[in-house]
Amino acid sequence: MITRINKLKLLGLVLFLGLSINIFAQESAAFPLWNSIPGSIKNETYKEEPRLDDKGNRTGIRKVVEPTLMPFLAANNATNNPAVVICPGGGYAVLSIDKEGIKVAKWFNSIGVSAFVLKYRLPADEIMTDKTVGPLQDAQEAIRSLRRNAAKWNLDPNKIGIMGFSAGGHLASTASTHYLDKVYEVKDDVSARPDFSMLIYPVISMENGITHNGSKENLLGKTASDDLIAKYSNEKQVNEQTPPTFLVHATDDKAVPVENSINYYLALKKNKISAEMHLYQNGGHGFGLGTKGTNTDWPAACKSWLVANKIIAEKPTYLFTYFKGNGEDGLHLAYSSDGLDWKALKNDKSFLTPEVGKDKLMRDPCVIKGGDGLFHMVWTVSWTDRGIGYASSKDMIHWSKQEFIPVMGHEENARNTWAPEITYDEKSKEYMIYWASTIDGKFLETKSTEEKGYNHRIYYTTTKDFKKFSKTKLLYEPGFNVIDASIVKQGDDYVMYLKDETKVPVQKNLKIATSKKLTGPYTQASAPITGNYWAEGPTAIQIDGKWTVYFDKYTLKKYGAVQQTETGWEDISDKVSFPEGTRHGTVIKVNPEIIENLKKE
Numbered sequence: 001m002i003t004r005i006n007k008l009k010l011l012g013l014v015l016f017l018g019l020s021i022n023i024f025a026q027e028s029a030a031f032p033l034w035n036s037i038p039g040s041i042k043n044e045t046y047k048e049e050p051r052l053d054d055k056g057n058r059t060g061i062r063k064v065v066e067p068t069l070m071p072f073l074a075a076n077n078a079t080n081n082p083a084v085v086i087c088p089g090g091g092y093a094v095l096s097i098d099k100e101g102i103k104v105a106k107w108f109n110s111i112g113v114s115a116f117v118l119k120y121r122l123p124a125d126e127i128m129t130d131k132t133v134g135p136l137q138d139a140q141e142a143i144r145s146l147r148r149n150a151a152k153w154n155l156d157p158n159k160i161g162i163m164g165f166s167a168g169g170h171l172a173s174t175a176s177t178h179y180l181d182k183v184y185e186v187k188d189d190v191s192a193r194p195d196f197s198m199l200i201y202p203v204i205s206m207e208n209g210i211t212h213n214g215s216k217e218n219l220l221g222k223t224a225s226d227d228l229i230a231k232y233s234n235e236k237q238v239n240e241q242t243p244p245t246f247l248v249h250a251t252d253d254k255a256v257p258v259e260n261s262i263n264y265y266l267a268l269k270k271n272k273i274s275a276e277m278h279l280y281q282n283g284g285h286g287f288g289l290g291t292k293g294t295n296t297d298w299p300a301a302c303k304s305w306l307v308a309n310k311i312i313a314e315k316p317t318y319l320f321t322y323f324k325g326n327g328e329d330g331l332h333l334a335y336s337s338d339g340l341d342w343k344a345l346k347n348d349k350s351f352l353t354p355e356v357g358k359d360k361l362m363r364d365p366c367v368i369k370g371g372d373g374l375f376h377m378v379w380t381v382s383w384t385d386r387g388i389g390y391a392s393s394k395d396m397i398h399w400s401k402q403e404f405i406p407v408m409g410h411e412e413n414a415r416n417t418w419a420p421e422i423t424y425d426e427k428s429k430e431y432m433i434y435w436a437s438t439i440d441g442k443f444l445e446t447k448s449t450e451e452k453g454y455n456h457r458i459y460y461t462t463t464k465d466f467k468k469f470s471k472t473k474l475l476y477e478p479g480f481n482v483i484d485a486s487i488v489k490q491g492d493d494y495v496m497y498l499k500d501e502t503k504v505p506v507q508k509n510l511k512i513a514t515s516k517k518l519t520g521p522y523t524q525a526s527a528p529i530t531g532n533y534w535a536e537g538p539t540a541i542q543i544d545g546k547w548t549v550y551f552d553k554y555t556l557k558k559y560g561a562v563q564q565t566e567t568g569w570e571d572i573s574d575k576v577s578f579p580e581g582t583r584h585g586t587v588i589k590v591n592p593e594i595i596e597n598l599k600k601e
Helices: 098-110 134-148 167-177 213-220 226-231 259-270 294-308 592-599
Strands: 049-052 058-062 068-073 081-087 114-119 155-165 196-200 245-250 275-280 317-323 332-336 363-369 375-380 388-393 403-405 418-425 430-437 457-463 473-476 482-490 493-500 509-515 536-543 546-553 558-564 569-571 583-590
Touching: 058 098, 068 098, 081 098, 081 134, 081 167, 098 114, 098 155, 114 134, 134 155, 134 167, 155 167, 167 196, 167 213, 196 294, 213 226, 245 259, 245 294, 259 275, 275 294, 317 363, 317 592, 332 592, 418 482, 430 482, 457 482, 473 482, 482 536, 493 536, 546 583, 583 592
Parallel strands: 081 114, 081 155, 155 196, 196 245, 245 275, 363 418, 363 583, 536 583
Antiparallel strands: 049 058, 068 114, 317 332, 317 583, 363 375, 375 388, 375 418, 388 403, 418 430, 430 457, 457 473, 482 493, 493 509, 536 546, 546 558, 558 569
């Protein structure tokens, strides 16, 4: 059982103007796998040592005495991430822990999988009473450790897999076929069976003519019995309980013959176990994540396999709602798979024509996916009306009857209701609708003739059903003319992205305020997060662990974006492309089938 765990060092946790920003992939210091290593022999002269290249760079580790796990936790808000124990290769003589461990763990983090690099003991009579089971003991305990600590590390205990490269592939396949072997005393009933396995140019067999002789001799010795050879020839140990498996091998592998993977695959097929195998024309042995040739494709294939087997969720696509011109023709939609390149749907024609309000416009369309599974949309209907538009949809194609909600109808001196947005509070199961309004006679200290008397503050109402609404209240008074508020949940905070509308002295930029409650109070606005240009209509979303804010560079007649980094905000406007004429919109994640159906319109 694990009793000593070093405190996780959270990387990428940076404070920006008092705001906790995105947590990037969390790499912690390795911690000991065992309190008391089973079957160990104390040997003071046997010391761990690095393997170095001619430039002094570490390429591996030899003579492992104390096995460890090095966690790389997925950087997201999920509480049930899949996880993988990674077993580096090296012929059971060395561990290629950097190329086939740490680099691979970081790749897993990029697709939302937590990874744990296992520094397992290499078979050695000098420190083990039975070197044939030493690595398996470590692999079993690693899997059990992840399940025991699933809540602490936000893991799904039913999605714990194992990956191995070369001899590490032999260990991973051994863990997948010998998980019931009682190779050490276990004081609980936590299972050591991997839920899935990924074997990359693996050693599978110990049989002469197919095995990797170095791995065989290091694990079993030079005089291994036929029974022992058969026991650790894992293609012979596959049964109907063996985990689903993903295999990769190069045909020209001269170190570990491709037949190792082929025979294991055939055994899986015979036992009706879900399996996928990728055999490449070339690549040799030890290509890791791939550097050249077709073998560089295997990580993408592996990701697709994980999606197909429901180990990771299919990456969502992104939908952008926007208007064009003055908003007279209605709702426009664009989509993206990466959050950078946005393509218009329906040849950039309107999906919904506005029908309500004084001017029957559909400006600033904001859409969210609600707790009821419906898409809810609000929009600006007029330059001077005291209400907003509302409609809902199951598929973004067929919409409910448009309604006019008089959110400022009670305020005779209200001049407008602009840029309404919705945020759903999962805790209270309520929707908060909020917008910018100028009420003549209020906040005179910031009234400016430069803005034609407009002097906005943010107001809100709440509802559970879009039929009954709470009394309208003031949401945010920052001490300046403010519009275009957009609120998202980031960790434990609600983060409001807003536009400072001040013209004298000129601001016209985006800022941030935060609160522990959706309805506030919100903090003082931050310094600008946008540059030396006029920006409005912010909408924020987390993509690949990074918060991205899109906005309308309205005086430049183009769209822009900034992205949160470890040190602040980076302008990435040169990396994004939107349909020509895109104005003030919102971005949401949607299932791919939503986009596919919209493409048919």
